[in-house]
Amino acid sequence: MSTEYKxxxxxxxxxxxxxxxxxxxxxxxxxLEGNKEHPITQGFIxxxxxxxVERMYSPLxxxxxxxKVAGKFVEITWDEALDTIASKLKYYIDNYGTLSIAQFxxxxxxxxxxxxxxxxxxxxxxxxxxxxxxCWGAGIAAQQSDFGDVKGHSPLDIxxxxxxxxxxxNPIETNIHIVPFIKxxxxxxxxxILIDPIVTATAAISDWHIKLKPKGxxxxxxAVAKYIVENELYDKTFVEKHTKGFExxxxxxxxxxxxxxxxxxxxxxxxxxxxxxxxxxxxxxxxVGYGLQRYNNGGTTVRSIDMLGALSGNIGIIxxxxxxxxxxxxxxxNWEAVAPSKKSQxxxxxxxxxxxxLSKLDNPKVKALFISRSNPVVQLPNSxxxxxxxxxxxxxxxxxxxxxxxxxxxxxxxxxxxxxxxxDLVYSSMWNGYIFYNQKLVSRYFEAKPEFEIYSMLAEKMNxxxxxxxxxxxxxxxxxxxxxxxxxxxxTLKRNSYAxxxxxxxxxxxxxxxxxxxxxxxFAEPSRLQNCFAKCETIDAESFRLLTVHGRESMHSQHLIxxxxxxxxxxICREDAMHFNIKxxxxxxxxxxxxxxxxxxxxxxxxxxxxLFMKEGWWKKNGGSVNSLTAHDVSDIGDQAIYNECKCxxxxxxx
Ligand SMILES: Nc1nc2c(c(=O)[nH]1)N[C@H]1C(S)=C(S)[C@@H](COP(=O)(O)OP(=O)(O)OC[C@H]3O[C@@H](n4cnc5c(=O)[nH]c(N)nc54)[C@H](O)[C@@H]3O)O[C@H]1N2
Ligand SMILES: Nc1nc2c(c(=O)[nH]1)N[C@H]1C(S)=C(S)[C@@H](COP(=O)(O)OP(=O)(O)OC[C@H]3O[C@@H](n4cnc5c(=O)[nH]c(N)nc54)[C@H](O)[C@@H]3O)O[C@H]1N2
Ligand code: SF4
Ligand SMILES: [Mo]
Numbered sequence: 001m002s003t004e005y006k007x008x009x010x011x012x013x014x015x016x017x018x019x020x021x022x023x024x025x026x027x028x029x030x031x032l033e034g035n036k037e038h039p040i041t042q043g044f045i046x047x048x049x050x051x052x053v054e055r056m057y058s059p060l061x062x063x064x065x066x067x068k069v070a071g072k073f074v075e076i077t078w079d080e081a082l083d084t085i086a087s088k089l090k091y092y093i094d095n096y097g098t099l100s101i102a103q104f105x106x107x108x109x110x111x112x113x114x115x116x117x118x119x120x121x122x123x124x125x126x127x128x129x130x131x132x133x134x135c136w137g138a139g140i141a142a143q144q145s146d147f148g149d150v151k152g153h154s155p156l157d158i159x160x161x162x163x164x165x166x167x168x169x170n171p172i173e174t175n176i177h178i179v180p181f182i183k184x185x186x187x188x189x190x191x192x193i194l195i196d197p198i199v200t201a202t203a204a205i206s207d208w209h210i211k212l213k214p215k216g217x218x219x220x221x222x223a224v225a226k227y228i229v230e231n232e233l234y235d236k237t238f239v240e241k242h243t244k245g246f247e248x249x250x251x252x253x254x255x256x257x258x259x260x261x262x263x264x265x266x267x268x269x270x271x272x273x274x275x276x277x278x279x280x281x282x283x284x285x286x287x288v289g290y291g292l293q294r295y296n297n298g299g300t301t302v303r304s305i306d307m308l309g310a311l312s313g314n315i316g317i318i319x320x321x322x323x324x325x326x327x328x329x330x331x332x333x334n335w336e337a338v339a340p341s342k343k344s345q346x347x348x349x350x351x352x353x354x355x356x357x358l359s360k361l362d363n364p365k366v367k368a369l370f371i372s373r374s375n376p377v378v379q380l381p382n383s384x385x386x387x388x389x390x391x392x393x394x395x396x397x398x399x400x401x402x403x404x405x406x407x408x409x410x411x412x413x414x415x416x417x418x419x420x421x422x423x424d425l426v427y428s429s430m431w432n433g434y435i436f437y438n439q440k441l442v443s444r445y446f447e448a449k450p451e452f453e454i455y456s457m458l459a460e461k462m463n464x465x466x467x468x469x470x471x472x473x474x475x476x477x478x479x480x481x482x483x484x485x486x487x488x489x490x491x492t493l494k495r496n497s498y499a500x501x502x503x504x505x506x507x508x509x510x511x512x513x514x515x516x517x518x519x520x521x522x523f524a525e526p527s528r529l530q531n532c533f534a535k536c537e538t539i540d541a542e543s544f545r546l547l548t549v550h551g552r553e554s555m556h557s558q559h560l561i562x563x564x565x566x567x568x569x570x571x572i573c574r575e576d577a578m579h580f581n582i583k584x585x586x587x588x589x590x591x592x593x594x595x596x597x598x599x600x601x602x603x604x605x606x607x608x609x610x611x612l613f614m615k616e617g618w619w620k621k622n623g624g625s626v627n628s629l630t631a632h633d634v635s636d637i638g639d640q641a642i643y644n645e646c647k648c649x650x651x652x653x654x655x
């Protein structure tokens with residue numbers, strides 16, 4: 001018996017990007033645990049991380065390529081699968097042009113070589129692609145407008161803050177490795193303020209929970225800004241030297257009525273004043289989550305939070321910052337070195353508009369659709385519409401590990417390798433600045449193949465002569481050929497499994513050189529803020545706002561594969577439950593113009609009047625996705641899906 005221990009990284013779409021130690025006995029991974037040496041992971045991983053072993057060897061995993069014959073999937077060889085794809089593509093391209101081919105992928109697993117999918121389609125020609133964002137797009141666009149780039153403080157800098165503001169984020173469930181940092185900062189005297197309409201698990205570690213109305217953040221931020229400016233509490237040096245647009249903001253704030261702002265945000269004078277006093281007592285750091293930007297005004301909401309960071313002078317200082325995400329590496333990966341000589345001009349649909357636009361596209365219609373690293377039938381807004389749109393396409397290919405609700409709709413399914421069966425580079429954290437070299441640890445499960453190999457084989461079948469034909473090592477060396485510039489050396493990365501780029505400034509913007517066109521921090525235009533309020537419409541007494549949150553036990557739909565529940569839970573407050581005469585555990589139907597869903601009631605003190613909430617990710621077998629009810633629309637900036645912009649009515653089952 002041989003036992004080895006090797007390091008690897010969890011590539012799930014998570015803030016934490018854990019370093020894991022794999023126990024390998026006789027060529028099989030038997031256990032994964034948190035690497036004790038890694039400064040962020042600190043020796044523990046979550047349930048999803050530990051489940052990688054079970055999932056990799058799961059009897060439910062796809063083992064062979066399959067094609068649908070008379071409604072049933074049958075196993076085929078890779079040769080047949082790739083020949084079928086090559087001849088279909090050739091036929092569609094000859095008859096309808098390259099735009100009739102579409103490719104959809106998302107963040108199901110981080111990995112540089114996964115992006116070879118996109119490169120293949122760049123070589124194929126101008127195809128139909130999907131831009132916009134399901135996840136964090138509005139906030140990214142917001143910070144790009146204000147700062148010119150999206151940068152976060154070093155995780156360790158949290159210890160320097162007097163106040164830690166967790167704004168619309170739920171780290172106890174979604175970012176568990178920041179929790180020890182928060183707790184330690186608290187022990188050292190920091191005060192923790194949570195801003196969330198829901199009493200989340202994170203409320204338990206907070207000193208003060210400000211329960212806003214959903215979508216009330218911009219009004220709250222403006223009230224706080226007005227208080228700060230009126231009382232001359234703002235950082236005059238920072239504002240004068242390093243910002244653009246203060247005059248306009250100042251004039252605009254004067255026109256706002258506090259009572260209106262309290263009403264829109266669901267707060268009161270005392271809350272606004274205390275919060276303002278806390279944030280100007282520097283340093284205060286803000287950690288912004290992603291739920292609050294999944295609204296039609298989501299980008300402006302994040303800009304209003306940035307505004308508070310700037311007015312209070314918490315930008316560029318130790319222990320400060322408006323931390324939304326941390327984009328470090330993507331611009332340093334040398335895709336130019338492998339790109340086709342002719343740049344493609346793809347046709348784009350915004351991802352959130354998939355259900356509305358895919359089947360309407362004309363000249364040409366989409367004939368073939370490739371889906372990878374995503375489960376759009378569950379995760380896209382208006383998921384029933386998305387499923388219909390996918391079904392309407394003649395030829396659908398899905399690359400996945402499992403038979404998901406999306407894979408069920410495919411004509412051809414390609415089984416892909418698990419991260420421990422492939423070599424790749426991972427830097428998918430939205431919070432910390434680590435980068436990992438994931439070495440292949442074990443042999444591949446049955447006939448699964450990595451995406452880069454699948455597309456390299458397809459390129460060969462299709463005679464795309466210039467497509468780079470390389471092994472994993474060669475690909476990564478090429479892509480990292482400029483990594484020395486950021487202090488990343490491939491051999492060190494390989495030896496240590498991970499590295500931290502020198503270019504990560506622990507305190508972003510400390511040089512006050514913003515990447516905006518003015519070189520300054522730029523305040524949002526008053527008209528945007530005003531427009532935001534116009535969109536904060538009240539809803540009638542018979543309707544609810546429905547929020548969706550990410551659950552601890554699953555990464556979106558992935559870990560619910562084995563869940564046996566028959567109906568998802570919907571949380572409702574006592575007052576509403578009484579009013580509608582609804583009891584705990586009762587089944588109710590939620591419905592709106594997009595669709596309907598049957599859910600089990602959980603009467604709870606954790607939500608507020610007129611607001612329901614559910615977890616996302618449920619499969620058809622579990623009663624269906626909450627996205628049956630969400631709108632296929634986009635935010636003000638960043639083309640972000642607006643999942644929380646969801647209103648519905650309820651009726652008792654059978655009523
Ligand atoms: N266990 C687990 N971890 C995950 C994920 C997962 O699925 N499971 N997903 C990962 C991914 S891809 C992402 S994007 C992140 C998301 O990480 P988070 O942003 O932390 O999580 P969310 O649940 O999307 O939303 C956070 C909070 O936004 C609140 N919210 C909703 N509307 C409003 C509003 O109007 N104002 C305010 N202030 N708050 C509001 C919700 O109540 C919720 O508590 O988590 C990552 N980590
Ligand atoms: N209502 C509502 N909907 C939401 C959200 C919400 O808050 N509310 N959150 C949104 C957010 S933040 C996000 S990021 C999206 C996530 O949306 P998705 O990325 O579609 O969600 P997952 O369920 O994680 O699906 C990923 C799929 O990729 C597969 N996969 C895993 N690893 C690999 C791999 O190496 N290769 C390939 N080819 N496949 C792999 C998994 O098996 C799984 O089927 O969902 C969005 N949807
Ligand atoms: S899902 Fe996140 S917290 Fe869990 S092991 Fe992976 S990276 Fe770590
Ligand atoms: Mo996300």
